[in-house]
Structures are given as structure tokens and as C-alpha cells.
Amino acid sequence: MASPPPLAETLRRLDAAVREKGVRPDPLDVAGLAARTALPASTVRTLLRGGTPPDDSVNDRVRARIAALAKASMTTTGTRMSDLASDISRRLGVSGYWARQVCDGKKVPSVELLHGLVEYFGVEDGEAFFTAPAADALNRALLPLLRGLEHPQSDPVLALMDRYGVNSADLRAHGSLTREQVERLLEGVLRSVVPPEGTRGQ
Structure with a gap:
């Protein structure tokens, strides 16, 4: 690689x-x-x-x-912080005090705890x-x-925009489409091609 x-x-x-x-x-x-x-x-x-x-x-x-x-x-x-520390304490099996010290940036976690924090914070x-x-x-x-x-062809939305000669500057130019309007437009497109939750796999 x-x-x-x-x-x-x-x-x-x-x-x-x-x-x-x-x-x-x-x-x-x-x-x-x-x-x-x-x-x-x-x-x-x-x-x-x-x-x-x-x-x-x-x-x-x-x-x-x-x-x-x-x-x-x-x-x-x-x-x-107390809530976060308690949750980490419960999920990762460390003391609440230690979890708070780590989240406050005052202590360096062990390798095992660091691995747990990778999963905790996603x-x-x-x-x-x-x-x-x-x-x-x-x-x-x-x-x-x-x-x-x-490589916009790897992103279907970018590929579609490229196909029609549209870029994000065009969409925002002169207030033609706001971000919210673009999101609603894409949502409508997706809704038209993705089957409803209850009908998938039927």
C-alpha cells in the first residue's frame, strides 16, 4: 500500500x-x-x-x-464532566476519578484505556x-x-454535479440555492430511489 x-x-x-x-x-x-x-x-x-x-x-x-x-x-x-467521567468509568472499567483526570487532560491513559477511548469517542x-x-x-x-x-466520479453526488456542469459556487451564486435547499433537493432525490424502510428486501 x-x-x-x-x-x-x-x-x-x-x-x-x-x-x-x-x-x-x-x-x-x-x-x-x-x-x-x-x-x-x-x-x-x-x-x-x-x-x-x-x-x-x-x-x-x-x-x-x-x-x-x-x-x-x-x-x-x-x-x-462528572456525567462523562461516570459513563467512561462504567463503559471502560476504570475509576471515575481516573476517567475525569484523563478527560481533563491531566493524565495520560494507559494503552488499554486509550484503545477503549478510541471506541468510546468513535x-x-x-x-x-x-x-x-x-x-x-x-x-x-x-x-x-x-x-x-x-476523482469526483468516486462520489456519486459530485459526479452528478460534474455531469451537469454544476459546482457548489453555482448553487450558492446570487442566493439561487441555500445549503438547506440543496439538502432538501438531495433528500427528495434519495427518497425517490430508496424504497421505504418497510419495503426493503421484499
């Missing part, structure tokens, strides 16, 4: 693909990438500009990224999500976007 290109190469190819498409894709925004990688927005911004983020150790990365995921989880679910790339250098973490998040832009 071929090794992935380095981040600098990914960014160069993304820039070329974006210029060819005539629109900068929404997934390239700093906040979105920071959320997907559990990296600080400042680090993502630095890397996108071709800079070098501050040095950190593997332990620093693990603590910071778990804390970022825990914070995002609490924001999404509206729960408190992250891709396994333990590497927590341990990879920032440039590698961002690169992994950008590669699917790059593949979608360079």
Missing part, C-alpha cells in the same frame, strides 16, 4: 484542485478541521499556511486531544488519532477531500 503524500503535497494538490473547480470547499475551514482532528484551531491555521506548529511530545498530544474530544462531547450532548485511525504529529493528523483529514476533488 502506497504511503500517503506529505501535508505540503496534499495542500499543493488541494489548491490546484480548488482553482480548477473555481470554489474553495467548505470542509477546508479552520474550525471544521480543528473539530475533526481535535487539534487547536491555531495549529490548523499554522499548518494550512505552511508553518510549523509548536513542538509537543506524544503525551502532550494524547492529553490535549482527549480533552478536546471530551469538551466537544459535553458541548454536543449538554452533559457535565474516532477513525485508531490510537494514531491521539498520537500522530499534528501535520499527519491534519493530512489524514484532508486526504478524503483531496480524493473527492481529484
Whole structure:
């Protein structure tokens, strides 16, 4: 299996693909990438500009990224740290105190607990999500976007848009279609081709 290109190469190819498409894709925004990688927005911004983020150790990365995921989880679910720690304690078989210390970014989890947190938070790339250098973490998040832009035929929605000469800039131009309208349009298309739940397999 071929090794992935380095981040600098990914960014160069993304820039070329974006210029060819005539629109900068929404997934390239700093906040979105920071959320997907559990990296600080400042680090993502630095890397996108071709800079070098501050040095950190593997332990620093693990603590910071778990804390970022825990914070995002609490924001999404509206729960408190005590609730999150209790849930992790119950699911992974560790003390509530230890779970809270880990989620606060104060303690480095054991390898076994780190594996459990991969499953708990549902992250891709396994333990590497927590341990990879920032440039590698961002690169992994950008590669699917790059593949979608360079090979739109692999994405049926992008392929259909290409077939009719439409891109996301066209859809948003002059307020012709909002994001919500595009979603409703796609929902209607899917509803027309996907059988109702009760009739599948009949």
C-alpha cells in the first residue's frame, strides 16, 4: 500500500484542485478541521499556511486531544464532566476519578484505556488519532477531500454535479440555492430511489 503524500503535497494538490473547480470547499475551514482532528484551531491555521506548529511530545498530544474530544462531547450532548467521567468509568472499567483526570487532560491513559477511548469517542485511525504529529493528523483529514476533488466520479453526488456542469459556487451564486435547499433537493432525490424502510428486501 502506497504511503500517503506529505501535508505540503496534499495542500499543493488541494489548491490546484480548488482553482480548477473555481470554489474553495467548505470542509477546508479552520474550525471544521480543528473539530475533526481535535487539534487547536491555531495549529490548523499554522499548518494550512505552511508553518510549523509548536513542538509537543506524544503525551502532550494524547492529553490535549482527549480533552478536546471530551469538551466537544459535553458541548454536543449538554452533559457535565462528572456525567462523562461516570459513563467512561462504567463503559471502560476504570475509576471515575481516573476517567475525569484523563478527560481533563491531566493524565495520560494507559494503552488499554486509550484503545477503549478510541471506541468510546468513535474516532477513525485508531490510537494514531491521539498520537500522530499534528501535520499527519491534519493530512489524514484532508486526504478524503483531496480524493473527492481529484476523482469526483468516486462520489456519486459530485459526479452528478460534474455531469451537469454544476459546482457548489453555482448553487450558492446570487442566493439561487441555500445549503438547506440543496439538502432538501438531495433528500427528495434519495427518497425517490430508496424504497421505504418497510419495503426493503421484499
